Amino acid sequence: MKKHKGFTLVELLIVIVIVGILAAAMMLASGSATASADASVIIYNLRDLKTASLMLWATSRDEFLTPGALDYSSTNKIVWLAPYVSGAGELSATLEGGAYSLEMTTDGMWWIGYDLRIGRKGPRVAEKLIGKARTVGLFRRVAEGGSFEPFNDRNEAVVWMIARP
Numbered sequence: 445m446k447k448h449k450g451f452t453l454v455e456l457l458i459v460i461v462i463v464g465i466l467a468a469a470m471m472l473a474s475g476s477a478t479a480s481a482d483a484s485v486i487i488y489n490l491r492d493l494k495t496a497s498l499m500l501w502a503t504s505r506d507e508f509l510t511p512g513a514l515d516y517s518s519t520n521k522i523v524w525l526a527p528y529v530s531g532a533g534e535l536s537a538t539l540e541g542g543a544y545s546l547e548m549t550t551d552g553m554w555w556i557g558y559d560l561r562i563g564r565k566g567p568r569v570a571e572k573l574i575g576k577a578r579t580v581g582l583f584r585r586v587a588e589g590g591s592f593e594p595f596n597d598r599n600e601a602v603v604w605m606i607a608r609p
Contacts (some may be wrong), residue, residue, distance in 0.1 A: 493555035496528035
């Protein structure tokens with residue numbers, strides 16, 4: 445009787461299929477983890493900018509209360525916060541990229557926004573942000589220049605956080 449030294453073709457195919465299934469599962473998990481990490485970075489940056497806006501308000505209150513002292517017509521007021529941002533890393537570079545914005549509404553509220561399109565973040569990141577929206581305080585704009593409501597739409601392009609009530 446002859447002993448086999450090796451695997452049969454069927455055994456090798458079964459192992460290849462199992463490895464393929466495991467690799468596919470790892471790729472799906474990796475994509476979800478990346479989206480969750482991106483959402484966490486966005487939330488951290490929004491909180492950092494919120495702190496920076498509070499510091500800006502505390503140090504420059506008189507300028508904001510004096511009519512005509514600041515140019516409110518500038519397209520992106522987020523550059524006002526650059527001196528107050530904690531690091532010169534990715535967030536500082538992103539400030540110039542236009543993904544973050546600072547807006548003031550007519551009722552005196554300050555809002556910090558992150559544009560998911562400019563930041564090249566997709567629906568997966570939006571879904572992760574929706575999951576954290578209530579606990580973190582994320583909003584979406586109902587109408588241009590209008591009111592805000594909790595962030596709950598994965599097709600929404602910009603997520604907002606109150607910077608200064």
